[in-house]
Amino acid sequence: MTAPVPAPSVESSGRRSDVLLRLRRNRGAMVGAAIIGLIVLAAIFAPLIVPETPSKTAYLSRLDGRCCPGSSAAHWFGLDELGRDVFSRVVFGARVSLLVAVVSVAIGLAFGVALGAAAGYFGGAVDSAIMRFIDIMLAFPSFLFAIGLVALLGPGLWQIMIAIGVSNVPIFARLLRGSMLGVRQTPYVASARVLGLPARRVLLVHMLPNAISPVIVAATLAMATAIIETAGLGFLGLGTADPARPEWGVMLANTTRYLQTAPHLAFFPGIAIVITVLGFNLLGDGLREAIDPKLS
Amino acid sequence: MLRFALKRLLLAVPVLIGVSLLVFAWTRALPGGPAQALLGERATPAAVAAVERNYGLDRPILVQYGKYMSRVATGDLGRSITSRRAITTELKDRFPATVELALSAMFFAVAAGIPLGVVAAKHARKAIDHISLVGSLLGISMPVFFLALILKWAFAVKLGWLPSIGRLDVKLKLDRHTNFLVLDAIIGRNGTALVDALKHLVLPAVALGTIPLAIIARITRTAVLEVMTEDFVRTARAKGMSQRIVNRRHVLPNALLPVTTVIGLQTGLLLSGAILTETVFAWGGMGTWIFDAVAKRDYAVLQGGILFIVIVFVIVNLLVDIGYALIDPRIRLR
Amino acid sequence: MALLDIEGLTVRFRTLRGEVHAVNGVTLSVDEGETVALVGESGSGKSVTALAVLGLLAPTATIAAGSIRSAGRELVGLPGAKMREVRGRAISMVFQDPMTSLNPLMTIGAQIREVLDAHTDLRGRAAKQRVVELIEQVGIPDAERRSFQYPHQFSGGMRQRAMIAVAIACKPRLLIADEPTTALDVTMQAQILGLLASLIAEYRMGLLLITHDLGVVAGTCETTNVMYGGRIVETGTTREIFRSPTHPYTRGLLGSIPTMGGERKVKLTAIDGQPPVLRSTPQGCTFEARCANRIERCVVEVPSLDPVGDDTGSMVHAAACFNPWPSARDGGVA
Amino acid sequence: MIRQSRFRVFASLLALALVAPACSSDDDSSSSTAPPATNTGESPATSAGEPPATNAGASGGTLVFGASNDPRILDPALASDGESLRVATQIFEGLVTTKAGSTEIEPALATSWSANDEGTEWTFTVRTGVKFHDGTDFDAAAVCFNFDRWYNFTGPLQLNSGAYYWRVIFGGFAQNEPDSDAPETSLYKSCDAPSADTAVISLTAPSAAFLSGLVLPPFAIASPTALQDYEADKASVDGDGNPVPEGTFGTEHPIGTGPFKFEEWVPNDHLTIVRNDDYYGTPAILDSVIFRPITDNAARLQALQTGEIDGYDLVDPQDLETISSDSNLQLVERPSFNVGYVGFNQAIAPLDNLDVRKAIALGLNRQAVIDNVYSDSGQVPLEFMPPAVVGWTDEVTRYDYDLDAAKAALAASGLPLPVKIDFYYPSNVARPYMPDPQRIAEAFASDLDAVGFDVTLISQPWTPDYLDTTLSGNASVYLLGQTGDFGDPETFVGTFFRTNSPQWGFDDPELRQSLEDALRITDLDERAAAYVEINKTIMDILPGVPFAHSTSNLAFKSTVSGYVASPVTTESFATVSMSG
Secondary structure (H helix, E strand, O other): OOOOOOOOOOHHHOOHHHHHHHHHHOHHHHHHHHHHHHHHHHHHOHHHHOOOOOOOOOHHHHHOOOOOOOOOOOOOOOEOOOOOEHHHHHHHHHHHHHHHHHHHHHHHHHHHHHHHHHHHHHOHHHHHHHHHHHHHHHOOOHHHHHHHHHHHHOOOHHHHHHHHHHHHHHHHHHHHHHHHHHHHOOHHHHHHHHOOOOHHHHHHHHHHHHHOHHHHHHHHHHHHHHHHHHHHHHHOOOOOOOOOOOOHHHHHHHHHHHOOOOHHHHHHHHHHHHHHHHHHHHHHHHHHHHHOHHHO | OHHHHHHHHHHHHHHHHHHHHHHHHHHHHOOOOHHHHHHHHHOOHHHHHHHHHHOOOOOOHHHHHHHHHHHHHOOOOOEOOOOOOEHHHHHHHHHHHHHHHHHHHHHHHHHHHHHHHHHHHHOOOOHHHHHHHHHHHHHHOOOHHHHHHHHHHHHHHHOOOOOOOOOOOOOOOOOOOOOOHHHHHHHOOOHHHHHHHHHHHHHHHHHHHHHHHHHHHHHHHHHHHHHHOOHHHHHHHHOOOOHHHHHHHHHHHHHHHHHHHHHHHHHHHHHHHHHHHHHHOOOOOHHHHHHHHHHHOOHHHHHHHHHHHHHHHHHHHHHHHHHHHHHOHHHHOO | OOOEEEEEEEEEEEEOOEEEEEEEEEEEEEOOOOEEEEEOOOOOOHHHHHHHHOOOOOOOEEEEEEEEEEOOEEOOOOOHHHHHHHEOOOEEEEOOOOOOOOOOOOOHHHHHHHHHHHHOOOOHHHHHHHHHHHHHHOOOOOHHHHOOOOHHHOOHHHHHHHHHHHHHOOOOOEEEEEOOOOOOOHHHHHHHHHHHHHHHHHHOOEEEEEEOOHHHHHHHOOEEEEEEOOEEEEEEEHHHHHHOOOOHHHHHHHHOOOOOOOOOOOOOOOOOOOOOOOOOOOOOOOOHHHOOOOOHHHHHOOOOOEEOOOOOOOOOEEEOOOOOOOOOOOOOOO | OOOHHHHHHHHHHHHHHHHOOOOOOOOOOOOOOOOOOOOOOOOOOOEOOOOOOOOOOOOOOEEEEEEOOOOOOOOHHHOOOHHHHHHHHHHOEOOEEEOOOOOOEEEOOEEEEEEOOOOOEEEEEEOOOOEOOOOOEOOHHHHHHHHHHHHOOOHHHHOOOOOHHHHHHHEOOOOOOOOOOOOOOEOEEEEEEEEOOEEEEEEOOOOOHHHHHOOOHHHOEOOHHHHHHOOOOOEEEOOOOOEEEOOOOOOOOOOOOOOEEEEEEEOOOEEEEEEOOOOOOOOOOOOEEEEEEOOOHHHHHHHHHHOOOOEEOOOOHHHHHHHHOOOOEEEEEEOOOEEEEEEEOOOOOOOOOHHHHHHHHHHOOHHHHHHHOOOOOEEOOOOOOOOOOOOOOOOOOOOOOOHHHHHHHHHHOOOOOOEEEEEEEEEOOOEOOEOOHHHHHHHHHHHHHHHOEEEEEEEEEHHHHHHHHHHOOOOOEEEEEEEOOOOOHHHHHHHHHOOOOOOOOOOOHHHHHHHHHHHHOOOHHHHHHHHHHHHHHHHHHOOEEEEEEEOEEEEEEOOEEOOEOOOOOOOOOOOOEEOO
């Protein structure tokens, strides 16, 4: 449970401007940021981009009883088994996928940072108690944990975000705690404590900002994982299911049975997932390298 | 060394107790219940009550937990409500299946990932490095089941090179002593079965192993690059040893330290990835079993199965810690 | 024939921001039994010079010009296999940081033995015997047991002794010591310097001592080369240079030595400014920007290394400066 | 076959009275093996290729069949899931069986039978010279041994998860467990074997359901020796209260008289049966059949395409075209007794409003769903039971798709548009009547949006969440359905409406009473008339919109022939052969 994790190097975090500079020089990170930017734009302006609402079915008029026509001028990505425009659904799908990514990571961060900071700041008994709890959570493979939570909460968008978020908590908490312990030993924190600054100030002003960078990197990568795990839950029948809010994972999972007759149904949402996840991974890697240039 | 292992083992005990409590509380908190799941669409309140009474589900939850743990202590994990088989019997069948798959996947990931990472590091910032980087990123970004379906469609259905489901051609006779079919085939000196079992392993193992492969390749690359800049590597070269020996004795062992950690962490991911992979390839292992159990609220399976997976996960991490200590004297001789 | 003869060595580094001229036409030699110091700030190019000798430069570095001869044999452009014969056998190196220069995963004994394996026919018990001897020789007590220990079980001074044992294992003709005492505390420094001195005497080795600390040079070396910005700016016998430092940079360096006994009260004058990063061959003197004695000529022309005072041609004392400090010997302005 | 018709209707009634509280323990996808219907004779059955006239020249070989799940137990008396019964049907035989591909009763281990005038004492003449697979003789004593065994089940074996079908047909046991929910009385009284070829079974009440029920695989006759040797009845209750058969009869030694013998069962991997060469009748053609559990539908199709299996059951409708267009594959259609419906909960507004219900009924393009989701393998129902069942009528109020009429109905409701409704559908399930709930729900939701509803789709896993939500009356509009246990109206409309179920959210005592009354009518024509009226009433109340009666399909390699699909899925592999 306590396999050694490379200690985050505190000194090398460098100045924020340096980090940004290195980030901007990192080609991969910029490609990643561009991908995510495009997808965010697509999500925001989805109603303007798509030819029709993603839930519009027209299986009689368009499908002629056969599943499913591929790309055409009118329907770039073809039609799905209910005659819905796949392009529209993929574009709208960006909304849910990004929402899941952001909200679930935010949930994970909220609890993870609180726990990790408490453990790292107070140390001692508080630390032991929190870390034992974290160890127990970490003993569960995270996807299994998420499945368990969805089973408990029932399927649905919020439930999925909560499940994935909570399964991220121990990861963030442990990471932050480790880096807080490192920061705690630095002279400036020691002196801040000796000077008798209020605990809250020491924690929020002196420790957290210096300890948070590995967590930020992990959070970026966790967004990638969140999208993949949502897809996995969808494949297992635990996905979101509102046709007005199509979600890539569910789309992919529902159409895998048409892999033979209509491969485009699986292809487009699949590619959308891969590209988005790739974007987050690229950005996360770039961030890590920018924060800890030794690794590049 | 022994003390180190024992200490780690002791540390795992409270974790396991916590896990068992958590799993038990979770199963009891699930909506619906086994009675409902068992009775299906025609469950009447009376029938549900009868089943619950029969199954002891109406007793206080702490009593149920106490009873459960005292039975676990005697090695009795209960029975599956749906298959009516003992959990321990099911485990004997299914656990080897999943382990065989996970080990093959990990073997694939390590055997391909480490050399790939080393090659990428050797040619850092050249074409081959960029290709392997993009490739591994794609590998990480691909949902496991999507990859599994694509592999199956291409190599089993379209090309017909490899089987699409199961662990062994059902027409082949093989005595199953261990239920590790590869092992059983070797024990039984059954060459045909061995080849067939290996063929069945290829697609699921590749599908499951791709993510760890990508991660291992990347970590190896980073670690090798980092170690190559270490002073002791320069020292080794200054001694007049060939690059090959320097790499083998100095660079690789040090670079493997972070890789070892990653292998341990990835085991957990493999176990969860197996849930998806096993479904696609109709692999009769733990993954499909536990997922079915969630749908059917098979408490005994959920408790026993998840507890078992977690124990395995804890043990694997223990082994990784020990392996780490074996490689790194700084931990071993602290 | 000198043990080491460096002539006009020029080393360039490729970096993301363009080429860096780390070493520009350095010339120096070490004779048998001679102890030579190469002194300068970090970044002056002294370590690069040392690494160039053993062909241990980073892949981004190239030797653009010059030659390095060891006992008459040209080392620049020597193929890898030939170069390996030189390393650790003809020329050995002791590195700055004993904490990082030893492989943490190998025992001290094994790391010494590697050199023997690479260059001698000693095997088995004989090799083991030799390892223990070497450990004893560098003053580590309980050598037999210590040979089975790992670097992290050694103190800093002990590790540097172990490094020295590695370096002298094959009785090299020349030892390059790159800041061997920098990472150590003061008492340890003296011990290590003493050890080096006695070993040199015993084996009649040549020593090229690289340091930023003139205090270290004073008691150890016969000849001193002061390096700045990739060039040697002053060279001569240690006694000469200490008595009458001529180059403004040397004076600055000497001024910044805190003296223990206070026998010679020199004002503690740190040199203002940073050493330059040389992106191209500068038009003028590299020290010009920080120099208190700067004249117009310094900006446009590179000063060559010319004999100081009446010392014509023998290079007992030479400096590269258009406006040097008056030599203590002639007592006037040149 | 004397007296058979006279008792038939009455028998089903009795049986069905027992069905109602009983619960099927079918799991998610293995519901294909419905118990036989007793009186719907005329269902056409199809078969794969031409049934071989003789076995001469048959090639034998091994057929690998893709099952949807692993069997649970091979002791038919304790089995109720489709995959267990599928295997048991090959190994065991009952006194009577159904004719291949139909529901007509024909002799099996009994060559003839007769009943006394009251229908309480049944005399069977059983075959002689038949041997069980373990070499012991089959005789009338063996028949009685089996009946007495079932009647004397104790403890956990009495549970629904145990002798489910005994409870369905015979009710209670010799001694019901104190806290058992089994019916108090039993139809069974005793069994005597006056001679080796005569078994007399006495009942506590007149019943013909008895004979019809005997075609069910759970009433197959097993070897008494094997039952005893392998401790078939040794069961305990484990810590969780599970019934635990501790003997090995149901797992390693299922011994009957059938055309196939049990060979090997590797749980979760495969189960092998081999030809019984000593079979008294026409022996099987195949050397062996291997059942291989593959839960995923797409995986089953792919395995068939790669040749890893030779056939499978429960073809996904969207795969029909793939299979029929593949010259290496063929389809075998099985008529089904089922209905899928959109249920309304009238306790939840606005479903209390008849106009709203009408608007929904008129606004659903059900034919389009049949065409697309069921790939045309089914039909749009008029009412809550399939046409093959007695009492079906086309005189009910019809709700053919009519968008304008739907809009008008919704306008008539007086509710402000759009009318918000929650539409529930299950995930993780495929039923013959509901092969793809999500697609159906999404299609219907978009239909209803067009009418002027604002539909919110809500999905839950089939068990337990979805069933719990819908059956306990917490879902307003939802998808459900029913596969008939028997080809009788009771199994459809009776089950739905005879008791006051919270899922519908209304109570109509008159309707309930008329269903109670219809249950007791013994005259076939009278009964039919009664159910016609009931069906008309129901479709006027409009408690829901039935949207599909589906047929199910099996797929085989084209080299396989002789498989006869039965509406009641007692399908034997004995006539199957493979060429090439």
